[in-house]
Amino acid sequence: YxxxxxGLLYSKSLERxxxxxxxxxxxxxxxxxxxGVYITSVLSEDGSVKSVIxxxxxxxxxxxxxxxNSECDATAKSKDKCSLHIHAAYSISQKVNVPLPPISxxxxxxxVLAHGSVGDAMSLLNPxxxxxxxxxxxxxxxxxxxxxxxxxxxxG
Numbered sequence: 001y002x003x004x005x006x007g008l009l010y011s012k013s014l015e016r017x018x019x020x021x022x023x024x025x026x027x028x029x030x031x032x033x034x035x036g037v038y039i040t041s042v043l044s045e046d047g048s049v050k051s052v053i054x055x056x057x058x059x060x061x062x063x064x065x066x067x068x069n070s071e072c073d074a075t076a077k078s079k080d081k082c083s084l085h086i087h088a089a090y091s092i093s094q095k096v097n098v099p100l101p102p103i104s105x106x107x108x109x110x111x112v113l114a115h116g117s118v119g120d121a122m123s124l125l126n127p128x129x130x131x132x133x134x135x136x137x138x139x140x141x142x143x144x145x146x147x148x149x150x151x152x153x154x155x156g
Contacts, residue, residue, distance in 0.1 A: 002058040013058035016043045018090055027051075027088035029102045033109045034135040039064070039086055039102065041122070048121030051085040053136045066118055067130060067139040073119040084130060084139050085122040087115040097126050097146045105151045110135040113142075113149045 002013045018041040019026045027041035036057035041049050052061040063083035066072070072082035087098040102114035112132040116139075117123035129143040 013054075014040070014042065014052070014061055017041075018043050018049055025089045025093040027086070027090045029086070029088055029104075029114075031104045031112055031135055032106045033104050033111065037135050039088075039112075039114075039136060041086070041088070041090060044121065049085070049090070050121050051083070051116070055135070055137075064116075064136065065138060067141050070118045070128070070130075070141045073117060073123050073125065075121075075123060076119040078120070082119050084116050084118055086130075087117070087122065087127050091115075091122070091127075096124055099146050099148050103149070103151055107153065108151050111151060112136055113151065115146060 002011060029039040031037035037055050039051060039053045041051055044050055051064050053064050054061045066083050072079045076082040086102055087096060088101045091098045092101065098115045102112060104112045110133050114130055115127040116130045117125065117127050126145050128141050128145060129147050129149060130139045131142045132139045
């Protein structure tokens with residue numbers, strides 16, 4: 001749910017947000033350098049897990065664009081309609097080989113680092129590392145396979 005500017009009226013923002021009842025894991029990620037940008041996972045009607053992003057504080061959610069330097073995985077039914085799916089807390093709790101959740105820093109405007117897979121839905125195969133430098137509008141595959149990563153200050 002999202003509220004109006006006074007915090008009095010609420011409206012439904014996202015249906016079928018992935019949230020486990022057992023451990024409370026959720027893939028909700030705040031892109032801390034950009035106000036109102038969030039990435040999360042939803043449970044589809046067919047039981048698959050898909051990633052979505054909002055740029056307007058939850059007003060509208062859409063799939064993440066497929067990185068231009070990545071191919072859809074073998075599970076994709078349509079090579080034209082696949083998208084990027086981000087692995088976060090839920091994947092880590094399910095023992096998928098994901099060393100770190102997605103990260104962003106307020107001082108690194110628009111920069112997001114995350115493990116993900118490209119297809120119709122989230123894949124349990126080894127994820128690759130993806131980078132966005134524009135707050136999640138576009139992505140590139142930076143590294144094949146799981147890796148550790150960090151966003152560091154250049155000393156300023």
